[in-house]
Every structure is written in C-alpha cells, then in structure tokens.
Amino acid sequence: MKFFIDTANLQEIAEANNMGILDGVTTNPSLMAKEGITGKANILQHYINICNIVDGPVSAEVIATDFEGMVREGEELAALHKNIVVKIPMIAEGLKAIKYFSNKGIRTNCTLIFSAGQALVAAKAGATYISPFLGRLDDVSTDGLQLIEQIRLIYDNYAFDTEILAASVRHPMHIINCASIGADVMTGPLSAIKALVKHPLTDIGLQQFLADHAKGNQ
Ligand code: E4P
Numbered sequence: 001m002k003f004f005i006d007t008a009n010l011q012e013i014a015e016a017n018n019m020g021i022l023d024g025v026t027t028n029p030s031l032m033a034k035e036g037i038t039g040k041a042n043i044l045q046h047y048i049n050i051c052n053i054v055d056g057p058v059s060a061e062v063i064a065t066d067f068e069g070m071v072r073e074g075e076e077l078a079a080l081h082k083n084i085v086v087k088i089p090m091i092a093e094g095l096k097a098i099k100y101f102s103n104k105g106i107r108t109n110c111t112l113i114f115s116a117g118q119a120l121v122a123a124k125a126g127a128t129y130i131s132p133f134l135g136r137l138d139d140v141s142t143d144g145l146q147l148i149e150q151i152r153l154i155y156d157n158y159a160f161d162t163e164i165l166a167a168s169v170r171h172p173m174h175i176i177n178c179a180s181i182g183a184d185v186m187t188g189p190l191s192a193i194k195a196l197v198k199h200p201l202t203d204i205g206l207q208q209f210l211a212d213h214a215k216g217n218q
C-alpha cells in the first residue's frame with residue numbers, strides 16, 4: 001500500500017518524507033489556500049517545491065471546470081515536473097479531460113469520487129488514480145469503506161489498471177481498514193500517519209528494557 005500525505009505544508013511533507021515511508025503527496029485548492037499560497041506564479045512554484053522534497057507522484061488540481069480550461073491548466077501543471085499528476089474533478093467535462101490526458105500519457109487523479117458508478121467511468125476514461133473521499137462519506141453517515149470495497153471488486157472484475165487512492169482519510173483506523181480492503185494508496189494527514197507508529201505497550205516495554213540495561217551496567 002502506498003502512503004501519500006494530504007497537505008500543502010512543506011514542513012509536514014518533509015517530516016513525513018524523513019520517516020522513510022512516504023510515496024507521494026496530494027493537494028487540493030483548499031489545502032493550498034490554507035498555506036496562504038495564492039496567485040498563479042506562487043501556486044506553480046509551490047508545486048515545484050513539493051516535488052523537490054518528495055520523489056513520487058504529486059497531485060496538483062485544476063481550477064477550470066470546462067474541457068479546454070482543464071486541458072490548458074493540466075498541460076501547464078504536467079510540464080512543471082515529472083512527478084506531477086493532474087487532479088481532475090469527477091464531472092462530465094473532467095472525464096473528457098482524463099481521456100485526453102490518458103491518450104497523451106499524462107497521469108491523472110480523478111477527485112471527488114463518492115459512488116461506484118463514478119469510479120467505474122473514471123477508470124474507463126483511463127484515470128491513473130481515483131480518489132474516493134472516505135471521511136466525507138463517513139461525515140454524512142454513509143459507509144466510505146464499503147464504497148472502497150465495492151470499487152475494489154469492480155476494478156478486479158475487469159482488471160482495470162486505475163489505482164484506488166483512498167482520500168479524506170482522518171485517522172489510523174481508516175488507514176488500517178483501507179489496507180485490509182486492498183486500497184492501492186491512501187492519502188491522509190501527518191497526524192494519522194504518525195499515529196500508526198505509536199503503541200503504549202511499545203513505550204512501556206522500551207522504558208523497561210532501558211531501565212534493566214541501566215541497572216545491569218551501573
Ligand atoms: C483528496 O485528495 C483530498 O485532498 C482530501 O483527501 C480531502 O480530505 P478532507 O475531506 O479531509 O478535506
């Protein structure tokens with residue numbers, strides 16, 4: 001299972017990367033705004049900065065919602081760095097853009113997936129990744145994990161190459177459950193990734209080992 005971090009914060013990206021288990025990064029316009037990155041030149045430079053930290057796929061989202069606009073923006077984003085994956089919203093025009101980029105060998109991440117039907121058509125259009133939003137479905141009392149399970153079954157039935165990128169991950173159990181189901185990738189906050197490392201019995205056990213070693217080596 002690949003681990004992506006879902007942030008545009010350079011310090012957090014570097015921290016996750018230094019853990020040695022980071023495979024890529026996802027961003028979205030809200031995450032960029034949260035970091036105060038505004039204006040086209042700054043936004044493009046920020047994507048390059050992220051690519052210079054992590055040697056793996058970096059999703060950069062288009063703002064346009066029409067085919068021509070998405071193609072224009074997507075081509076500009078893809079030209080920034082070899083690691084850029086063009087993130088495209090799940091709308092009819094987005095599907096056309098995904099098909100266009102797929103024919104050109106440019107990788108895409110189809111975002112805002114909330115149903116199996118959306119995942120199916122995105123795969124047929126040739127999306128490299130699809131992002132079902134687990135946490136946002138859970139927020140409205142709908143089982144996000146069940147959706148990922150259904151998409152896994154559909155993709156396996158037809159051997160689609162499209163990777164399931166479980167997004168809107170909020171906590172470590174989301175990550176563990178996604179891994180059990182067979183999501184190809186998960187993207188989540190640094191807090192959820194770091195929480196996987198911790199266990200109170202590990203801390204107690206280590207403390208004991210060190211104390212016993214110290215006693216015997218006084
Ligand atoms: C996906 O790529 C999105 O950036 C993200 O996972 C959305 O997560 P949120 O629901 O926590 O905003």
